[in-house]
Amino acid sequence: MDTFLHLDKAQVERLRPLCHLIWWQTPDETLRWPERLIAQVMDKGLWPEWKILLSVVTKEQMGEVLKHALPGWFRPRSWTFWNLKCLGLYGDTVLPMPKRNFS
Numbered sequence: 001m002d003t004f005l006h007l008d009k010a011q012v013e014r015l016r017p018l019c020h021l022i023w024w025q026t027p028d029e030t031l032r033w034p035e036r037l038i039a040q041v042m043d044k045g046l047w048p049e050w051k052i053l054l055s056v057v058t059k060e061q062m063g064e065v066l067k068h069a070l071p072g073w074f075r076p077r078s079w080t081f082w083n084l085k086c087l088g089l090y091g092d093t094v095l096p097m098p099k100r101n102f103s
Contacts, residue, residue, distance in 0.1 A: 039073040
């Protein structure tokens, strides 16, 4: 679990109400990797969860989550939506979706 966003402790703690979206871990485990939680909210969250997320992180930070997303974090529909929402960050194209490599 490599974290790449630089969130302070207060920001991370403000994400705690969203931890239910990663139901298979405890909130403390989930908050050790906030990028994964942010991706989960972007992919599976609803408007109330998005409002919390948008009050904690910036559009640029969400763009960083898109840039560093691992395969399986996003479904195609939410991937396209959030790329379009953060379009100004990466030009006029949608980033390619992360893919698993089987070798």
